[in-house]
Amino acid sequence: MSPAQVVRRLGFHLLIAVVLAFFAVPVLWLASAPFDARPGLGVRWPDWTLSNVRATLAHPYALTSLLNSLVLCVVATAVTAALAALAAYSLSRVRLPGRDVLLYLLLLLSSVVTGTAAMVPVFVLVLQLGLIDSRFGTALVIAGGMLPAAIFILKDFMDSVPRSYEESARVFGASPAQVLGHVVLPIARPGVAAVVVWSFVNAWGNFLLPFLLLRDVGRQPAAVLLRTLQDEGGTANLTVIPVFSLLYSIPVVVLYLLVNKRYGFRFHGGIKS
Numbered sequence: 645m646s647p648a649q650v651v652r653r654l655g656f657h658l659l660i661a662v663v664l665a666f667f668a669v670p671v672l673w674l675a676s677a678p679f680d681a682r683p684g685l686g687v688r689w690p691d692w693t694l695s696n697v698r699a700t701l702a703h704p705y706a707l708t709s710l711l712n713s714l715v716l717c718v719v720a721t722a723v724t725a726a727l728a729a730l731a732a733y734s735l736s737r738v739r740l741p742g743r744d745v746l747l748y749l750l751l752l753l754s755s756v757v758t759g760t761a762a763m764v765p766v767f768v769l770v771l772q773l774g775l776i777d778s779r780f781g782t783a784l785v786i787a788g789g790m791l792p793a794a795i796f797i798l799k800d801f802m803d804s805v806p807r808s809y810e811e812s813a814r815v816f817g818a819s820p821a822q823v824l825g826h827v828v829l830p831i832a833r834p835g836v837a838a839v840v841v842w843s844f845v846n847a848w849g850n851f852l853l854p855f856l857l858l859r860d861v862g863r864q865p866a867a868v869l870l871r872t873l874q875d876e877g878g879t880a881n882l883t884v885i886p887v888f889s890l891l892y893s894i895p896v897v898v899l900y901l902l903v904n905k906r907y908g909f910r911f912h913g914g915i916k917s
Contacts, residue, residue, distance in 0.1 A: 677886035719783035728794035801835025
């Protein structure tokens, strides 16, 4: 190779190393700091200890907040997936005037409903409904913000289901609910799985809505509690935060591994499935 090619190749590998380090350092910190007797903001070989784990488990709201996050995410994900499947199937099969415009409007509204500009009317609406400090009410608000985008995503999967399958099921006397449940949804399972993962991750990391709508600390999720983990001086409590962050990341990683094992991307020819 010429000197210029050597320099370009070295520069390319250096760039890749910098990018990998950028993503690897936070992961290394998350794996080492929970078990370090003197945790800091840098990455180093830890002085192994379990005192940080014991301190985190002794926190009065640590495990409760993780349970609250699971409740919020399960309810919001179930509502989003169920309603998105019904709406996407209807929009896919019924020829409505201005249907495509309606879909793009739904996608546009999804960015407005979940944005900070809508927090005041959302708070007033929830207050008038008497759902302040209600985990179920907060989960419904989170699901409402995710629903338009979920419909937009799932409709493409519904469009790919051949209509001949549905016609065959109707010939044998299947009801519309049976056609949807036994014919359409099993074929569109990868799309439903994508919506479930997307909804769960968005609900799991949602901070603003639970922070506004859940005033009781005992009902707040982990995303809100993580902001309050400070010591007496008001600085970040590096004894509890690393362990809590590790626990906070486990459900999303487990969900990804389960879904990837069942619906991992595969390539058949030039088509991704």
